[in-house]
Amino acid sequence: MTSTAPKLPPLPVLRALDRVRDLLGGLYRRLVPGHIALLELQIAGFLSQAISAAADLGIADELDAGPRTASQLARALDVDEEGLRRLMRLLVSYQVFGQRRDGAYTLTRMGTALRSDAEVTLRDVARFFGSPFHRSHWSHLSDAVRTGEAVGPAIDGASFFEYAATHREIGDLFDRAMSSVGTLSIEPLLAAYDFGRFDALVDVGGGQGNLLAEILRRHPAAHGTVFDLPGVVDDLTAELAEAGLAARCTVESGSFFEEVPAGADAYLLKHIVHDWSDERAEQILRTVRRAMAPSATLLLIELVLPEHDRPHPGKFIDLEMLVNTDGGHERTETQFRDLLARSGFTLTRTVPTAAPDCVLEAVAH
Protein backbone atom coordinates (compact mmCIF):
# COMPACT_ATOMS: atom_id res chain seq x y z
CA MET A 1 0.00 0.00 0.00
CA THR A 2 1.44 3.40 -0.92
CA SER A 3 1.25 6.19 1.61
CA THR A 4 -0.28 9.61 1.13
CA ALA A 5 1.04 12.66 -0.66
CA PRO A 6 2.94 15.41 1.12
CA LYS A 7 0.75 18.34 2.15
CA LEU A 8 -0.07 20.87 -0.56
CA PRO A 9 -0.40 24.63 -0.06
CA PRO A 10 -3.97 25.85 0.57
CA LEU A 11 -6.38 25.91 -2.39
CA PRO A 12 -6.46 29.75 -2.82
CA VAL A 13 -2.64 29.87 -2.94
CA LEU A 14 -2.55 27.12 -5.57
CA ARG A 15 -5.23 28.85 -7.64
CA ALA A 16 -3.26 32.13 -7.48
CA LEU A 17 -0.07 30.32 -8.59
CA ASP A 18 -2.01 28.72 -11.48
CA ARG A 19 -3.21 32.15 -12.58
CA VAL A 20 0.30 33.65 -12.45
CA ARG A 21 1.71 30.73 -14.48
CA ASP A 22 -1.09 30.97 -17.05
CA LEU A 23 -0.78 34.74 -17.27
CA LEU A 24 3.01 34.70 -17.78
CA GLY A 25 2.87 31.72 -20.16
CA GLY A 26 0.07 33.34 -22.18
CA LEU A 27 1.89 36.68 -22.28
CA TYR A 28 5.13 35.04 -23.45
CA ARG A 29 3.36 33.08 -26.21
CA ARG A 30 1.62 36.24 -27.40
CA LEU A 31 4.84 38.30 -27.47
CA VAL A 32 7.28 35.94 -29.22
CA PRO A 33 6.81 35.15 -32.93
CA GLY A 34 4.07 32.56 -33.38
CA HIS A 35 6.31 29.99 -35.03
CA ILE A 36 8.75 30.14 -32.11
CA ALA A 37 6.01 29.70 -29.52
CA LEU A 38 4.57 26.81 -31.50
CA LEU A 39 7.91 25.06 -32.00
CA GLU A 40 8.57 25.28 -28.27
CA LEU A 41 5.26 23.60 -27.51
CA GLN A 42 5.96 20.95 -30.15
CA ILE A 43 9.37 19.94 -28.83
CA ALA A 44 8.09 19.87 -25.25
CA GLY A 45 7.16 16.29 -26.19
CA PHE A 46 10.90 15.48 -26.31
CA LEU A 47 11.22 16.66 -22.73
CA SER A 48 8.36 14.41 -21.68
CA GLN A 49 10.09 11.44 -23.33
CA ALA A 50 13.41 12.38 -21.71
CA ILE A 51 11.71 12.17 -18.30
CA SER A 52 10.36 8.74 -19.25
CA ALA A 53 13.86 7.62 -20.26
CA ALA A 54 15.23 8.80 -16.90
CA ALA A 55 12.46 6.81 -15.20
CA ASP A 56 13.18 3.71 -17.29
CA LEU A 57 16.90 3.88 -16.57
CA GLY A 58 16.39 4.37 -12.84
CA ILE A 59 18.49 7.55 -12.67
CA ALA A 60 16.66 8.99 -9.65
CA ASP A 61 17.10 5.76 -7.66
CA GLU A 62 20.83 5.85 -8.33
CA LEU A 63 21.15 9.54 -7.39
CA ASP A 64 19.22 8.89 -4.19
CA ALA A 65 22.40 7.28 -2.85
CA GLY A 66 24.24 10.59 -3.39
CA PRO A 67 25.62 12.85 -6.15
CA ARG A 68 27.21 11.00 -9.08
CA THR A 69 29.47 12.15 -11.91
CA ALA A 70 28.45 11.20 -15.45
CA SER A 71 30.95 8.34 -15.54
CA GLN A 72 29.90 6.98 -12.13
CA LEU A 73 26.25 7.16 -13.14
CA ALA A 74 26.87 5.62 -16.57
CA ARG A 75 28.80 2.74 -14.98
CA ALA A 76 26.15 2.12 -12.35
CA LEU A 77 23.34 2.14 -14.90
CA ASP A 78 25.33 0.36 -17.60
CA VAL A 79 24.58 3.02 -20.24
CA ASP A 80 26.61 5.04 -22.73
CA GLU A 81 28.26 7.93 -20.88
CA GLU A 82 27.91 10.46 -23.69
CA GLY A 83 24.24 9.53 -24.26
CA LEU A 84 23.63 9.95 -20.55
CA ARG A 85 25.34 13.38 -20.48
CA ARG A 86 23.09 14.54 -23.32
CA LEU A 87 19.96 13.30 -21.59
CA MET A 88 20.99 14.93 -18.31
CA ARG A 89 21.86 18.24 -20.02
CA LEU A 90 18.22 18.66 -21.07
CA LEU A 91 16.79 17.44 -17.78
CA VAL A 92 19.12 19.61 -15.67
CA SER A 93 18.02 22.66 -17.69
CA TYR A 94 14.44 22.00 -16.50
CA GLN A 95 15.46 21.23 -12.89
CA VAL A 96 14.40 17.58 -13.18
CA PHE A 97 17.92 16.91 -11.89
CA GLY A 98 20.59 19.25 -10.52
CA GLN A 99 24.26 19.57 -11.34
CA ARG A 100 26.95 20.76 -8.94
CA ARG A 101 29.89 22.96 -9.93
CA ASP A 102 32.14 19.87 -10.03
CA GLY A 103 29.77 18.33 -12.61
CA ALA A 104 28.17 15.73 -10.34
CA TYR A 105 24.43 15.24 -10.80
CA THR A 106 22.06 15.55 -7.87
CA LEU A 107 18.40 14.94 -7.08
CA THR A 108 16.06 17.92 -7.10
CA ARG A 109 12.48 18.19 -5.76
CA MET A 110 11.17 17.04 -9.13
CA GLY A 111 13.76 14.30 -9.58
CA THR A 112 12.86 12.96 -6.15
CA ALA A 113 9.39 12.13 -7.50
CA LEU A 114 11.05 9.78 -10.04
CA ARG A 115 12.47 7.59 -7.25
CA SER A 116 10.76 4.19 -7.03
CA ASP A 117 10.26 4.58 -3.30
CA ALA A 118 9.33 8.27 -3.18
CA GLU A 119 6.36 9.10 -1.00
CA VAL A 120 4.53 10.01 -4.21
CA THR A 121 6.40 8.28 -7.00
CA LEU A 122 5.76 9.19 -10.62
CA ARG A 123 8.26 6.66 -11.93
CA ASP A 124 5.65 4.28 -13.28
CA VAL A 125 3.55 7.15 -14.63
CA ALA A 126 6.58 8.35 -16.61
CA ARG A 127 7.33 4.80 -17.78
CA PHE A 128 3.74 4.19 -18.87
CA PHE A 129 3.32 7.50 -20.73
CA GLY A 130 6.70 7.02 -22.42
CA SER A 131 6.21 3.34 -23.25
CA PRO A 132 6.09 2.25 -26.91
CA PHE A 133 2.53 1.01 -26.17
CA HIS A 134 1.29 4.44 -25.07
CA ARG A 135 3.38 6.45 -27.54
CA SER A 136 2.20 4.37 -30.49
CA HIS A 137 -1.39 5.09 -29.52
CA TRP A 138 -0.76 8.82 -29.31
CA SER A 139 0.89 8.74 -32.75
CA HIS A 140 -2.64 8.03 -33.99
CA LEU A 141 -4.31 11.00 -32.30
CA SER A 142 -5.28 12.42 -35.70
CA ASP A 143 -7.07 9.12 -36.51
CA ALA A 144 -8.93 9.33 -33.21
CA VAL A 145 -9.98 12.89 -34.05
CA ARG A 146 -11.02 11.82 -37.56
CA THR A 147 -13.15 8.89 -36.38
CA GLY A 148 -13.99 9.90 -32.81
CA GLU A 149 -12.91 6.40 -31.78
CA ALA A 150 -10.14 4.86 -29.67
CA VAL A 151 -7.11 3.73 -31.65
CA GLY A 152 -6.35 0.62 -29.53
CA PRO A 153 -8.66 -1.83 -31.35
CA ALA A 154 -6.98 -1.07 -34.72
CA ILE A 155 -3.46 -1.33 -33.28
CA ASP A 156 -3.79 -4.03 -30.60
CA GLY A 157 -6.95 -5.81 -31.72
CA ALA A 158 -8.63 -5.08 -28.39
CA SER A 159 -9.91 -2.22 -26.27
CA PHE A 160 -7.53 -0.91 -23.63
CA PHE A 161 -8.91 -2.82 -20.61
CA GLU A 162 -9.23 -6.06 -22.65
CA TYR A 163 -5.64 -5.71 -23.84
CA ALA A 164 -4.40 -4.85 -20.33
CA ALA A 165 -6.14 -7.95 -18.95
CA THR A 166 -4.21 -10.30 -21.25
CA HIS A 167 -0.91 -8.37 -21.42
CA ARG A 168 -0.19 -8.06 -17.73
CA GLU A 169 3.18 -6.32 -18.18
CA ILE A 170 1.26 -3.35 -19.61
CA GLY A 171 -1.70 -3.95 -17.27
CA ASP A 172 0.55 -4.01 -14.19
CA LEU A 173 2.45 -0.91 -15.29
CA PHE A 174 -0.87 0.89 -15.91
CA ASP A 175 -2.27 -0.21 -12.52
CA ARG A 176 0.85 1.00 -10.72
CA ALA A 177 0.84 4.28 -12.70
CA MET A 178 -2.85 4.88 -11.87
CA SER A 179 -2.21 4.05 -8.27
CA SER A 180 0.61 6.66 -8.15
CA VAL A 181 -1.53 9.30 -9.86
CA GLY A 182 -4.27 8.41 -7.40
CA THR A 183 -1.92 8.89 -4.46
CA LEU A 184 -1.30 12.46 -5.61
CA SER A 185 -4.87 13.42 -4.93
CA ILE A 186 -5.50 11.47 -1.71
CA GLU A 187 -4.34 14.14 0.73
CA PRO A 188 -6.21 16.98 -1.05
CA LEU A 189 -9.36 14.79 -1.21
CA LEU A 190 -9.23 13.93 2.49
CA ALA A 191 -8.67 17.58 3.35
CA ALA A 192 -11.59 18.76 1.22
CA TYR A 193 -14.26 16.13 1.97
CA ASP A 194 -15.37 14.42 5.19
CA PHE A 195 -15.30 10.72 4.26
CA GLY A 196 -15.43 9.93 8.01
CA ARG A 197 -19.20 10.39 8.11
CA PHE A 198 -19.68 7.02 6.38
CA ASP A 199 -19.56 3.66 8.19
CA ALA A 200 -19.31 1.50 5.07
CA LEU A 201 -17.80 2.47 1.75
CA VAL A 202 -17.34 0.68 -1.55
CA ASP A 203 -14.55 1.85 -3.86
CA VAL A 204 -15.95 0.86 -7.26
CA GLY A 205 -13.15 0.29 -9.76
CA GLY A 206 -10.89 0.98 -6.80
CA GLY A 207 -7.75 -0.39 -8.48
CA GLN A 208 -5.06 -0.87 -5.85
CA GLY A 209 -7.38 0.43 -3.12
CA ASN A 210 -5.18 3.34 -2.04
CA LEU A 211 -7.96 5.86 -1.49
CA LEU A 212 -10.15 3.52 0.53
CA ALA A 213 -7.18 2.24 2.54
CA GLU A 214 -6.26 5.79 3.56
CA ILE A 215 -9.86 6.65 4.46
CA LEU A 216 -10.01 3.55 6.67
CA ARG A 217 -6.66 4.34 8.27
CA ARG A 218 -7.93 7.79 9.28
CA HIS A 219 -11.36 6.56 10.40
CA PRO A 220 -10.88 3.44 12.53
CA ALA A 221 -14.64 2.83 12.89
CA ALA A 222 -15.24 2.64 9.14
CA HIS A 223 -15.03 -0.43 6.94
CA GLY A 224 -15.09 -0.91 3.20
CA THR A 225 -14.75 -2.98 0.06
CA VAL A 226 -12.50 -2.51 -2.94
CA PHE A 227 -14.26 -3.71 -6.07
CA ASP A 228 -12.51 -4.14 -9.42
CA LEU A 229 -11.92 -6.61 -12.24
CA PRO A 230 -10.56 -10.03 -11.15
CA GLY A 231 -7.04 -9.67 -12.57
CA VAL A 232 -6.61 -6.25 -10.99
CA VAL A 233 -7.40 -7.13 -7.37
CA ASP A 234 -5.93 -10.64 -7.23
CA ASP A 235 -3.11 -9.69 -4.84
CA LEU A 236 -4.92 -6.96 -2.98
CA THR A 237 -6.21 -8.98 -0.03
CA ALA A 238 -2.64 -9.83 0.97
CA GLU A 239 -1.56 -6.18 0.59
CA LEU A 240 -4.45 -4.95 2.74
CA ALA A 241 -3.56 -7.52 5.37
CA GLU A 242 0.02 -6.30 5.33
CA ALA A 243 -1.29 -2.77 5.84
CA GLY A 244 -3.22 -3.98 8.91
CA LEU A 245 -6.62 -3.50 7.26
CA ALA A 246 -7.67 -7.12 6.75
CA ALA A 247 -10.43 -6.91 9.35
CA ARG A 248 -12.00 -3.77 7.93
CA CYS A 249 -11.42 -3.97 4.21
CA THR A 250 -12.63 -6.73 1.91
CA VAL A 251 -11.93 -7.21 -1.76
CA GLU A 252 -14.52 -8.25 -4.31
CA SER A 253 -14.14 -8.72 -8.02
CA GLY A 254 -16.55 -8.51 -10.90
CA SER A 255 -17.77 -6.06 -13.48
CA PHE A 256 -19.45 -2.78 -12.65
CA PHE A 257 -21.65 -3.29 -15.69
CA GLU A 258 -23.29 -6.22 -13.93
CA GLU A 259 -23.26 -5.87 -10.15
CA VAL A 260 -21.39 -4.12 -7.35
CA PRO A 261 -21.42 -4.94 -3.60
CA ALA A 262 -24.70 -3.86 -2.02
CA GLY A 263 -25.68 -2.01 1.12
CA ALA A 264 -22.86 0.50 1.78
CA ASP A 265 -23.40 4.14 2.85
CA ALA A 266 -21.08 5.54 0.24
CA TYR A 267 -20.00 4.50 -3.23
CA LEU A 268 -16.75 6.03 -4.46
CA LEU A 269 -16.04 6.04 -8.18
CA LYS A 270 -12.69 7.67 -8.70
CA HIS A 271 -11.62 8.25 -12.29
CA ILE A 272 -14.16 5.71 -13.50
CA VAL A 273 -16.89 7.64 -15.28
CA HIS A 274 -14.39 9.53 -17.47
CA ASP A 275 -13.26 6.24 -19.04
CA TRP A 276 -16.67 5.68 -20.61
CA SER A 277 -19.17 7.12 -23.08
CA ASP A 278 -22.32 8.68 -21.63
CA GLU A 279 -24.24 5.52 -22.48
CA ARG A 280 -21.79 3.17 -20.74
CA ALA A 281 -21.29 5.57 -17.81
CA GLU A 282 -25.05 5.59 -17.33
CA GLN A 283 -25.01 1.76 -17.21
CA ILE A 284 -22.31 1.83 -14.50
CA LEU A 285 -24.20 4.43 -12.47
CA ARG A 286 -27.43 2.47 -12.77
CA THR A 287 -25.65 -0.69 -11.51
CA VAL A 288 -24.39 1.28 -8.53
CA ARG A 289 -27.82 2.79 -7.93
CA ARG A 290 -29.35 -0.69 -7.79
CA ALA A 291 -26.86 -1.71 -5.08
CA MET A 292 -27.34 1.44 -2.99
CA ALA A 293 -29.72 1.86 -0.08
CA PRO A 294 -31.99 4.92 -0.68
CA SER A 295 -30.06 6.98 1.90
CA ALA A 296 -26.61 6.14 0.48
CA THR A 297 -24.33 8.70 -1.14
CA LEU A 298 -22.60 8.47 -4.50
CA LEU A 299 -19.22 10.19 -4.78
CA LEU A 300 -17.66 10.68 -8.19
CA ILE A 301 -14.08 11.85 -8.04
CA GLU A 302 -13.14 13.35 -11.36
CA LEU A 303 -11.39 16.20 -13.08
CA VAL A 304 -14.19 18.65 -13.81
CA LEU A 305 -13.53 20.53 -17.02
CA PRO A 306 -13.60 24.28 -16.45
CA GLU A 307 -15.50 26.55 -18.83
CA HIS A 308 -12.46 28.87 -19.24
CA ASP A 309 -9.98 28.64 -22.13
CA ARG A 310 -6.81 28.50 -20.00
CA PRO A 311 -4.72 25.32 -19.62
CA HIS A 312 -6.15 22.66 -17.30
CA PRO A 313 -5.05 19.03 -16.71
CA GLY A 314 -8.53 17.86 -17.74
CA LYS A 315 -7.92 19.11 -21.27
CA PHE A 316 -4.88 16.80 -21.59
CA ILE A 317 -6.58 13.80 -20.03
CA ASP A 318 -9.62 14.34 -22.24
CA LEU A 319 -7.41 13.61 -25.27
CA GLU A 320 -6.00 10.55 -23.50
CA MET A 321 -9.61 9.37 -23.20
CA LEU A 322 -10.21 10.05 -26.89
CA VAL A 323 -7.14 8.04 -27.91
CA ASN A 324 -7.42 5.17 -25.48
CA THR A 325 -11.00 4.64 -24.40
CA ASP A 326 -14.18 3.62 -26.12
CA GLY A 327 -16.02 6.93 -25.95
CA GLY A 328 -14.59 8.10 -22.61
CA HIS A 329 -14.26 11.84 -22.07
CA GLU A 330 -13.85 14.49 -19.40
CA ARG A 331 -16.97 16.44 -18.49
CA THR A 332 -17.98 19.87 -17.27
CA GLU A 333 -20.06 20.19 -14.12
CA THR A 334 -23.17 20.66 -16.26
CA GLN A 335 -22.40 17.45 -18.17
CA PHE A 336 -21.96 15.56 -14.88
CA ARG A 337 -25.25 16.97 -13.56
CA ASP A 338 -27.05 15.81 -16.73
CA LEU A 339 -25.42 12.37 -16.74
CA LEU A 340 -26.28 11.87 -13.09
CA ALA A 341 -29.87 12.99 -13.64
CA ARG A 342 -30.29 10.54 -16.52
CA SER A 343 -28.88 7.76 -14.29
CA GLY A 344 -31.28 8.41 -11.42
CA PHE A 345 -29.17 10.75 -9.27
CA THR A 346 -29.27 14.38 -8.17
CA LEU A 347 -25.96 16.21 -7.93
CA THR A 348 -25.99 17.77 -4.45
CA ARG A 349 -22.64 19.57 -4.53
CA THR A 350 -19.29 19.75 -6.26
CA VAL A 351 -16.37 20.09 -3.86
CA PRO A 352 -13.09 21.39 -5.32
CA THR A 353 -9.79 20.13 -3.90
CA ALA A 354 -6.20 21.32 -4.01
CA ALA A 355 -5.61 18.61 -6.64
CA PRO A 356 -7.18 18.87 -10.09
CA ASP A 357 -9.90 16.47 -8.86
CA CYS A 358 -13.32 17.47 -7.54
CA VAL A 359 -15.72 15.40 -5.43
CA LEU A 360 -19.16 15.30 -7.06
CA GLU A 361 -21.62 14.27 -4.38
CA ALA A 362 -24.97 12.85 -5.45
CA VAL A 363 -28.00 11.05 -4.03
CA ALA A 364 -30.52 8.81 -5.74
CA HIS A 365 -33.76 10.49 -6.74
Ligand SMILES: C[S@@+](CC[C@H](N)C(=O)[O-])C[C@H]1O[C@@H](n2cnc3c(N)ncnc32)[C@H](O)[C@@H]1O
Ligand atom coordinates in the same frame (compact mmCIF):
# COMPACT_ATOMS: atom_id res chain seq x y z
C1 LIG B 1 -8.59 4.83 -14.34
S1 LIG B 1 -8.59 3.43 -13.30
C2 LIG B 1 -9.03 4.15 -11.73
C3 LIG B 1 -8.59 3.31 -10.57
C4 LIG B 1 -8.83 3.92 -9.17
N1 LIG B 1 -10.22 4.23 -8.94
C5 LIG B 1 -7.96 5.15 -9.00
O1 LIG B 1 -8.48 6.26 -9.01
O2 LIG B 1 -6.73 4.98 -8.84
C6 LIG B 1 -10.08 2.61 -13.79
C7 LIG B 1 -10.35 1.34 -13.01
O3 LIG B 1 -11.57 0.75 -13.48
C8 LIG B 1 -11.39 -0.64 -13.48
N2 LIG B 1 -12.37 -1.27 -14.38
C9 LIG B 1 -12.43 -1.21 -15.74
N3 LIG B 1 -13.47 -1.90 -16.20
C10 LIG B 1 -14.10 -2.42 -15.11
C11 LIG B 1 -15.27 -3.21 -14.95
N4 LIG B 1 -15.99 -3.61 -16.00
N5 LIG B 1 -15.65 -3.53 -13.69
C12 LIG B 1 -14.92 -3.12 -12.61
N6 LIG B 1 -13.81 -2.36 -12.70
C13 LIG B 1 -13.40 -2.01 -13.96
C14 LIG B 1 -9.97 -0.81 -13.95
O4 LIG B 1 -9.46 -2.10 -13.68
C15 LIG B 1 -9.27 0.30 -13.20
O5 LIG B 1 -8.80 -0.14 -11.93
